[in-house]
Amino acid sequence: MKLVLILMKIFIIGALLIISNQNLAMSLEENRVHFVTEYASWVSHLFNQGLSIASYVIKNEWLPENP
Numbered sequence: 001m002k003l004v005l006i007l008m009k010i011f012i013i014g015a016l017l018i019i020s021n022q023n024l025a026m027s028l029e030e031n032r033v034h035f036v037t038e039y040a041s042w043v044s045h046l047f048n049q050g051l052s053i054a055s056y057v058i059k060n061e062w063l064p065e066n067p
Contacts, residue, residue, distance in 0.1 A: 015039055 018024075018038050024031040 011043075014042055018042065 015035075018035060019026065022034065022038065024035050026032055026035065
């Protein structure tokens with residue numbers, strides 16, 4: 001449950017940062033379209049980076065070598 005709340009906070013803060021950094025007025029249609037595009041790109045980049053980290057961890061040799 002805590003993990004879900006942490007992830008929700010990250011996604012909400014990310015959305016607010018995109019809105020504030022791009023100076024988007026969400027009442028305008030073109031700004032909402034721009035926001036959805038930017039947010040989807042950000043989430044996609046986050047997912048790809050997570051896959052990259054997970055694949056690195058999986059490929060790593062974690063057992064100690066025998067002398």
